[in-house]
Amino acid sequence: MKLVKVTIDGIRTEAEDRTPLVQVAQKIGVKIPTLCHHPLVEPYGVCRICTVEVHMRGRVRLVTACNYPVTDGIEVFTQTDRVRRTRKLILEWLLARCGHVPLLNTLAAEYGITEPRFGRGDDTCILCGLCVRVCSDVVGAHALGFFNRGTTRYVGTPYDEPSDRCIACGACVEVCPTGCITMDDEVEQIRGELPLGPMTAIYIPTMQAVPHQPVIDYDSCIHFKTDACRVCAAVCEAKAIDHGQQDRREEIQVGSIIVATGFQPVDPQKVPQYGFGRYPNVVTALQVEHMVNASGPTNGQVLLKDGSRPQSVGIIHCVGSRDKNTHEYCSRVCCMYSLKLAHLVHERSGAKVYNFYIDMRSAGKGYEEFYNHLLEEGCEFIRGRVAEVSDWAVTPAEQGKLVIRVEDTLAGLVRRIPVDMVVLSTGLEAREDADEVRRLFNMSCSSEGWFLERHPKLAPVSTFTDGVFIAGCAQGPKDIPDTVAQAGAAAAEALALIDTGQVELEAYTAWIDEERCSGCQICVPLCPFSAIEFSREKKVSTLNEALCKGCGTCVAACPSHAAQQHHFTDAQIMTEIEGVLVR
Amino acid sequence: MAFRSHVLVCAGTGCVSCGSFDLGAALEREIASRGLADEIQVVRTGCQGFCAEGPVLVVQPDEVFYCGLKTSDVATLVEEHLLKGRPVRKLMYTPPSAPAPVPKLSQIPFFAKQKLVVLRNRGLVDPERIDDYIARDGYEALAKAVTELTPEEIIREIKLSGLRGRGGGGFPTGVKWATCRQAALHRGVEPVIVCNADEGDPGAFMDRSIIESDPHAVIEGMAIGARAIGARQGFVYIRHEYPIARERLAKALDQARDYGLLGRGILGTKFDFDISVVQGAGAFVCGESTALMASLEGKAGEPRAKYIHTVEYGYKNLPTNLNNVETWANVPLIISRGAAWFASMGSGDVSENPWNGSSGTKVFSLVGKVNNTGLIEVPMGITLREIIFGIGGGIPRGRAFKAVQTGGPSGGCLPATHLDMPVDFDSLTAAGSMMGSGGMIVMDDQTCMVDVARYFIAFLTEESCGKCIPCREGLRCSLDVLTRITEGKGEEGDIALLEEMGAVMQDACLCALGSSAPNPVMSTLRYFRDEYEAHVRERRCPAGVCKALITYTIDQALCDGCHACVTACSTGAITGQVKYPHQLNQSLCIKCGACLDACKRNAVLRA
Secondary structure, rough: EEEEEEEEOOOOEEEEOOOHHHHHHOOOOOOOOOOOOOOOOOOOOOOOHHHHHHHHEEEEEEEEEOOEEEEOOOEEEEEOOOHHHHHHHHHHHHHHOOOOOOHHHHHHHOOOOOOOOOOOEOOOOOOOHHHHHHHHHHHHOOOOOEEOOOOOEEEEEEHHHOOOOOOOHHHHHHHHOOOOOOOHHHHHHHHHOOOOOOOOOOEEOOOOOOOOEEEEEOOOOOOHHOOOHHHHHOOOOOOOOOOOOOOOOOOOOOOOEEOOOEEEEOHHHHHHHOOOEEEEEEEEHHHHHHHOOOOOOOOOOOOOOOOOOOEEEEEEEEEEEOOOOOOOOOOOOOOHHHHHHHHHHHHOOOOOOEEEEEOOOOOOOHHHHHHHHHHOOEEEEEEEEEEEOOOOOOOOOOOOOOOEEEEEEEEEEEEEEOEEEEEEEEEEEEEEHHHHHHHOOOOOEEEOOOOOEEOOEEOOOOOOOEEEEEOHHOOOOOOOOHHHHHHHHHHHHHHHHHEEEOOOOOOOEEEEEHHOOOOOOOHHHHHHOOOOEEEEOEEEEEEEEOOOOOOOOOHHOOOOOOOEEEOOHHHHHHHHHHHHHHO | OOEEEEEEEOOOOHHHHHHHHHHHHHHHHHHHHHHOOOOEEEEOHHHHHHHHHHHOOOOOOOOOOOOOHHHHHHHHHHHHHHOOOOOOHHHHHHOOOOOOOOOOOHHHHHOOOOOOOOOOOOOOOOOHHHHHHHHHOOHHHHHHHHHHHHHHHHHHHHHHHOOEOOOOOOOHHHHHHHHHHHHHHHHHHOEEEEEOOOOOOOOOOHHHHHHHHHHHHHHHHHHHHHHHHHOOOOEEEEEEOHHHHHHHHHHHHHHHHHOOOOEOOOHHHEEEEEEEEOOOOOOHHHHHHHHHHHHHHHHOOOOOOOOOOOOOOOHHHHHHHEEEEHHHHHHHHHHHHOOHHHOOOOOOOOOHHHHHHHEEEEEEEEEEEOOOEEEEEEOOEEEEHHHHHOOOOOOOOHHHHEEEEEOOOOOOEEHHHOOOOOOOHHHHHHOOOOOOOOEEEEEEEEHHHHHHOOOOHHHHHHOOOOOOHHHHHHHHHHHHHHHHHOOOOOOOOOHHHHHHHHHHHHOOOOOOHHHHOOOOHHHHHHOOHHHHHHHHOOOOOOOOHHHHHHHHOOOOOOOOOOOOOHHHHOOOOOOOOOOOOOOEEOOOOOOHHHHHOOOOOOOOOOO
């Protein structure tokens, strides 16, 4: 790296040889106006508004700062009469083309132009080419290009038809200096809607995410669509971004395993009468949770889809719980989180909050007190299963609102409650892939898909497989304190094994006589503990004594008597039978 | 087989369009029918230069020049001259104001005053036969360059010759070659050489004629250049509007390859070089080096900033040496006859520094209001007067000389006071014009300089690539102002505005097309400011060209009612009975001037 001496408007500085002049000026705080320049793309040098005067070895000339490479000893002047005259006339020429672009008018005012001598044109595009270059060089979509030549030049898509190469990334809109590119209304509407998902293709999932690191969304990342872009990698000073990363499998040898695979929320569309997916202002409790987060997308405000504050909110409990159509069990946590949200929604938006419940289950330390607090706060509680949510207004008061129809079992009448927002307190259910996990670890599941403990009271975190423990909602719905307590127990069980340092084996394990084994593999699927494997090299079954529980199933099933059990050999059993019969 | 006589028929584009192919065929038939096929050979040569009088031919060894021929003249010509040995006087050229035809080529002033270096073989060789070129010592210089000289010695020779780029810039060729060679050696990459044959100036046809009449000179020059610079690949970027040149170049390249003068192991040495021909798509701006290279790469032909030179990063970011057709064609003679011989021609002393003068010759296409239009080659430093009045034979119909435009559309117009100025790179630039690639348009007193400036600005507006704002918008605004002036709507301050725009465009445009675009306006403002002022202040076009500012009237006293003007008028604006003075209806008159040309009694007046 060679450093050269550069003087800009009398300020002396040093810069790497052949750095674009505009970068050097920026570093020392000398402002040079630009229109066609953007740090993401290669300098283009067409707007000429960044023209400056360079003195080098007695030679004076005007150059464009955006692409002029600095060399040793140059002296640069950015505000001479000649420079200002050039910029002024360029602006007048631009106004003759695009007379009503605010940016150009602001710049023109700086150069003392009040009434441009060539009039004001009605175009908005100055043909700086930023959109074309970003689309080709950065995004790699190549959806935009220049057409025609000279005064008839314009920016467009091939054959002036909507281009299927456009991925609607909005990069052109972003870089356009005059704002003459807009997004299609439909796309704009989607972008303008209350954002609850990630806003960009690279984001930190939540503020509480562990590890607290950004992730790249494969489906919306431009790089994975066009193989270009990589802007994030270019700006990341730590060089932490690697688009070539692939998923990989790693095998880790461990002595014990705690299965804590958790739950999934019930899909509210399984309860179609509540209108989730049909009415934009029917949301799930988790979405509201996202909103009330102070560092969330709405900065902690509870907002409707149109961005306004709700006047009234209905919270429907037991969505997907205590329901013969979905799950019969109680999800345990919904009552309390609904109360928490009721409190927060009221606090943040000042809205009137209604709770629709079947039974209030506030068992737990301090829970009942919190329920009482809400009652005092003025939260409405209506006991009864909600029949449906609709936008069918009967009275003028219901106009434009969501109407919750419910049988109030305490008052003994059917009521219609109009609200702005409906929150569905969705229940907890076993994960979709629970059965695969169960098979992997040779565990059992209850009929609802929760993993079964060995004994509900005596071995609540153990499973039927030695060394495999369960904790948290994978075992059944529970709240955070319960989960933490159970996780502690599971960890203690695992530690106990580690602490012992050895495992006591069953004395009565089976063994396989390799000489006799015919390789019929009848024993392999029969073993309830997956202790038998078939060896392809030896063409015989082999038994893992650490896993064998000595049940004897394989011994009884083996047609060639190759499977034998310690202390229960055929000879011993026959002798015992003989002894019994002799008496 | 030895022939008694050769008939050299011009097959340049000008003569071809006048029917020289038919003429040649008719000659061959006639010669055959007279049984002279073994004695006389018909040769189709490249452009012989005297395009104004086409189709032309020369009978050698008698050196008799015939012009303006028709196929019906063939029988007479063959019988009289070729059979009986009596040159046909009525088919010979008679210079204006000369009493009798001049039979010999070397006695015709148009040819006698030229100095042929680049065009040394014009009219003497068949451009489609490499043997003709070799017979004229062709490829001798290449043989010398690859067997006797090192690359450094070749470059030194070119530097010493003072050869400067003939494409317009006038950059010393040897310096460019040396820089390119250094850049390639420094980066360890293979350089590329390019021949710029994208000649787009209106009225210019030097490069086309060179390729059409002597393509091997260009090929040999490029091969020598490649040897000096270290290139193995060369391109000729040629306009698609030049089909004959392209065809002859392709044939010449094939022949050169067959003779081992191109391709692998040239002349049995380890030197490899080959040339591909790339066709332009008709954009004027592609004559600009960076735009040309963008076009070569298959991109849109748009220039880029040249803060990093193309000799370092050009075609596909390789060091690229671009020279014009004429520059390349000069190279073989410099190598074979020596730098000193070349430097002895032209002006200034280039022995120390090529910037000190302009050595060698320059080819011009002399067109416009001049008697002898055509392609000429003259030594640098000759005066404009010698070219226009000596070689060109003066202004037709005895009109007065007004201006000469040099350097193509972005050149400038020089007035009569500059007629004794020497024609070289630096004098022309100092006078506000430029050498350009060698277009020379002569204008007489019936030319309106504002209209000329408007024409060239309109051409450049059409041809601007539109990439940078000063060129695209500046030209458009300049054209608006000029149009306004020629339409009689000019305002006080318009002239100052044109000057301001011109100065800013010279400063701020991205490429040479833009920064030289104001030249036509700036030079006419410098020398013919009074014409602009007459348009703006007096609403008058002194040359009588700008239609909005002129009216035609019929002098009732002079008009004898011959009806010629009535027949000529296409809009029926003139009415009247035969033998009685006619009337002109101004509301129908489109000011085409047809009546003025038709009237034999000068009764039509223009004011």
